Amino acid sequence: MDTPTPPAAPRPLRRDAELNRQRVLVAAKEVFAERGLEATLDEIAKHAGLGVGTVYRRFPNKEALIDALFEEGFAQILELTERALAEADAWAGLVFLLTRMAEVQAADFGLRDVMLSETYGRDRIAQMRDRIKPMMEQLVARAQEQGLLRADFRATDIMAVQLMISATVEFTHGVRDGGWRRYVPMLLDGLIARRDGVTELAEPELDDDDLHSAMQSWPRYRRGSAPVESRRQQDL
Structure with missing residues (x-):
């Protein structure tokens, strides 16, 4: 043969x-x-x-x-998760991970979209999530064992938290660099099991002009229907 x-x-x-x-x-x-x-x-x-x-x-x-x-970007996410898990203080590791992930999203909207997408890079994203999931579960379990993370929080909740942060990153983009940093501590204060007081916010609030600019430039707003006033004018 x-x-x-x-x-x-x-x-x-x-x-x-x-x-x-x-x-x-x-x-x-x-x-x-x-x-x-x-x-x-x-x-x-x-x-x-x-x-x-x-x-x-x-x-x-x-x-x-x-x-x-985005192969390099995926490797970066894996490295951040490994660094968070290596922290002796699991709560500090979780704060580090969520904050650094927000920084990555703010710096690279393409990578953010891929991380949250079910359309592009599906196989690669599935592989990354399969590798990250057990590390997330360990991090959450340790933070709860140390009495720092609320007992009803689950590793799968991290994706929803990332989505909340992602929306804030997108909303404040182009209006104020780092504006999203005001809202991450508020979110984290809702996850910690015990504290002496609320976390001090280092980032000032968005004023009326900032909010107006953010709404006008927010992609979700632009993709939606025309503003009410424009629709009224069209109906006249």
């Missing part, structure tokens, strides 16, 4: 092709970080100074580009 011929190893990209690939990745990281995953491959090609055909030759769709781009 003839021995089957092994498949040929993929040929390495030519130097110019590899340079274009790296330009696409750099441009995608910058565009996704600013706009999130709503950005298109056409916009990324324009930002990279390349034709869209060049982008599609390197990455046939947005899914393939996202999978290649």
Whole structure:
């Protein structure tokens, strides 16, 4: 019987092709970080100074580009979780994790969207969550054993907490750098089992002008229906 011929190893990209690939990745990281995953491959090609055909030759769709781009980001999330679990004070570890995750989301909207997405990078996200879940469970259990975390909190609640923080990061983005930091201590005060008093807020409140600007620039507001006043004018 003839021995089957092994498949040929993929040929390495030519130097110019590899340079274009790296330009696409750099441009995608910058565009996704600013706009999130709503950005298109056409916009990324324009930002990279390349034709869209060049982008599609390197990455046939947005899914393939996202999978290649956020591998480093996923490794960062795993490292943060491991560092949180290594803290002797489990409550301090949980505070560190939630705060650092918020910082990551504020710095990179693309990575934030991928972390909270069921559309892009699904397999990679599932693998990351499978690796992180037992660490989260250990962190929560230890914080409760140390009497610092409320007893009815569960590891699965961390995702909901991250969503709350993510919405605040998105809402304050472009209005005040770090505005979300005012609200994380409020949320954490609701999770701690005992305290002598509430946590002092280092970040000032949003004033009326800030709130108006945040509402006008908030993506969820822009994607929604027209403001009431505009609808009234259209009806006249």
